[in-house]
Amino acid sequence: MAQWQVFRAGVQVHPLGFVPTMGALHRGHLSLLEASKERNAFTVVSVFINPKQFDDNGDFVAYPVDCQKDLEQLEKASADVVLLPDARQIYADDYRFKVTESEFSQQLCGAHRPGHFDGVLTVVMRLLNLVQPDNAYFGEKDYQQLQLIRNMVAAFFMPVNIVACATVREADGLAMSSRNQRLDARQRKKAAVLYAALKQSKSAEQARATLQQQGFEVEYVEDIADRRLAATRLGNTRLIDNVQL
Numbered sequence: 001m002a003q004w005q006v007f008r009a010g011v012q013v014h015p016l017g018f019v020p021t022m023g024a025l026h027r028g029h030l031s032l033l034e035a036s037k038e039r040n041a042f043t044v045v046s047v048f049i050n051p052k053q054f055d056d057n058g059d060f061v062a063y064p065v066d067c068q069k070d071l072e073q074l075e076k077a078s079a080d081v082v083l084l085p086d087a088r089q090i091y092a093d094d095y096r097f098k099v100t101e102s103e104f105s106q107q108l109c110g111a112h113r114p115g116h117f118d119g120v121l122t123v124v125m126r127l128l129n130l131v132q133p134d135n136a137y138f139g140e141k142d143y144q145q146l147q148l149i150r151n152m153v154a155a156f157f158m159p160v161n162i163v164a165c166a167t168v169r170e171a172d173g174l175a176m177s178s179r180n181q182r183l184d185a186r187q188r189k190k191a192a193v194l195y196a197a198l199k200q201s202k203s204a205e206q207a208r209a210t211l212q213q214q215g216f217e218v219e220y221v222e223d224i225a226d227r228r229l230a231a232t233r234l235g236n237t238r239l240i241d242n243v244q245l
């Protein structure tokens with residue numbers, strides 16, 4: 001990463017925006033890039049499928065990869081620079097050093113995906129240190145991730161502003177996600193029920209019951225403060241979403 005650090009030291013532009021991604025870009029990612037371009041003089045996008053945040057190797061292996069298409073989209077959307085590191089560069093220490101949060105990261109998605117948020121926080125810390133942005137952009141779809149990143153940045157006095165961007169949805173309400181590509185036609189149709197159930201149910205319990213009736217395997221539906229959050233599975237595909245109450 002030394003080469004990158006030399007390059008970064010030469011970029012004396014402010015404000016600098018950063019959009020970290022795991023590739024397989026869709027309109028949700030592009031909305032983060034647009035938000036960054038609106039407010040920053042220079043935008044860096046990273047594409048790195050972080051192996052350390054997959055608790056399930058099958059999910060890692062099946063994660064969609066299309067680097068060529070990602071780069072074409074980023075060029076078209078005028079990203080200034082794309083950072084494409086590989087795992088040996090990011091984890092030259094063999095992941096001996098990591099960021100661990102011991103409370104909120106154990107709940108919701110963390111309760112079902114051991115080690116997931118350690119992987120997320122560790123890679124985000126490393127990427128923020130490499131890119132040194134003024135502003136970094138994250139989607140509200142991964143709501144728990146967003147809160148944990150905000151908390152980490154505050155806890156470690158990191159000089160970056162975390163900007164949350166609204167979830168981008170398909171016409172039927174399904175939140176955009178790279179994993180949606182893995183749904184077959186029947187599952188894709190059904191997937192729209194997730195958002196509708198979260199929004200329309202009177203309680204988390206009612207949303208859970210609707211989802212189960214419709215054939216979703218429900219990991220959790222919980223109301224926390226002003227948010228209703230859920231994680232479900234349709235076949236082998238894990239779908240998460242959240243709405244404001």
Ligand code: PAF
Binds near residue numbers: 021048124142145
């Ligand atoms: O939200 C994601 O795509 C990832 O969790 C992130 C923030 C890029 C870290 O790998």
